Amino acid sequence: SYDLTQPPALSVSPGQTVTITCSGDGLGDKYTSWYQQKPGQSPVLVIYQDAKRPSGIPERFSGSNSGITATLTISGTQATDEADYYCLAWGIRHVVFGGGTKLTVV
Amino acid sequence: DVHLVESGGGLVKPGGSLRLSCAASGFSFNLFSMTWVRQAPGKGLEWVSFISSNGAYIYYVDSVKGRFTISRDSATNSVYLHMNSLRAEDTGVYYCARDGVEGATTPFYFDHWGQGSLVTVSS
Numbered sequence: 001s002y003d004l005t006q007p008p009a010l011s012v013s014p015g016q017t018v019t020i021t022c023s024g025d026g027l028g029d030k031y032t033s034w035y036q037q038k039p040g041q042s043p044v045l046v047i048y049q050d051a052k053r054p055s056g057i058p059e060r061f062s063g064s065n066s067g068i069t070a071t072l073t074i075s076g077t078q079a080t081d082e083a084d085y086y087c088l089a090w091g092i093r094h095v096v097f098g099g100g101t102k103l104t105v106v
Numbered sequence: 107d108v109h110l111v112e113s114g115g116g117l118v119k120p121g122g123s124l125r126l127s128c129a130a131s132g133f134s135f136n137l138f139s140m141t142w143v144r145q146a147p148g149k150g151l152e153w154v155s156f157i158s159s160n161g162a163y164i165y166y167v168d169s170v171k172g173r174f175t176i177s178r179d180s181a182t183n184s185v186y187l188h189m190n191s192l193r194a195e196d197t198g199v200y201y202c203a204r205d206g207v208e209g210a211t212t213p214f215y216f217d218h219w220g221q222g223s224l225v226t227v228s229s
Contacts, residue, residue: 001168033215035151042222043143043151048206048215086151088215093165095141095153095213 002091004098011104012077022070022087022098030089032070038083108132108218115223126187128202135183139205146198156213163211192227
C-alpha cells in the first residue's frame with residue numbers, strides 16, 4: 001500500500017513561518033493537495049496541484065513538491081491557522097491521506 | 107455557491123446496512139466526479155470511494171470493497187453510498203466531496219465538502 005508520512009504535531013509562534021512536510025515514495029511525481037480542518041468542522045482545501053491556492057485562501061499559504069516530499073508552508077502564521085492539516089495524493093488506484101499534523105499556534 | 111448536504115447517517119448494529127445520500131447544488135453536477143471520505147472519532151481522514159462524472163470509473167479503499175457501493179443520480183443531483191455488512195470500524199463521520207477537476211477519471215483534489223453525516227456501528 002502507498003503511505004504518506006506527516007509529523008503528528010508542530011507548534012509555531014504567531015507571525016512566524018512553519019513548514020509541514022508530507023513524505024511518500026515518488027511523491028514528487030504525483031499531484032499533492034492539502035486540507036485544513038478545524039475542530040468540529042469539515043476539511044477545507046488550502047493547496048491543490050502542489051502549489052496552487054483556491055480562491056479565498058490567504059497568500060500566506062504556499063506549497064511545493066519535489067522528490068519524495070511535499071511541503072505546506074504558512075508564512076506569518078496567525079492564531080486562526082491553528083488546525084489539523086492533511087496532505088493527499090493518488091496512490092495505486094487509491095487516494096491516500098497523510099496521517100495529519102496538528103498545528104498549534106502559541 | 108456549491109452546496110453538498112449529506113444525510114442518512116445513524117446508529118446501526120454490526121452486520122447492518124445504511125445508505126448515505128449527498129445532495130449537490132450550485133454547480134453542474136453531471137460534469138464533476140464525487141468522493142466519499144470518512145473520519146473515525148478522534149482520527150484522521152480516510153478516503154472511501156470515488157465515482158467519475160459519468161459513473162464509468164469507480165474506486166474503493168480495500169477495507170470496504172465488496173461491502174460498499176457508490177452510485178450517483180443525475181436526475182436528483184445526488185451521490186449515494188450504500189453500506190452493507192457494517193462493522194464497528196466503519197464508525198465515523200462520512201463526508202461527500204466534489205473533485206476539483208471537471209470530468210476527472212481518477213481523484214485529483216477535493217474543492218468542496220459537505221458538513222458530514224455520522225455513522226455509528228454498535229450493538
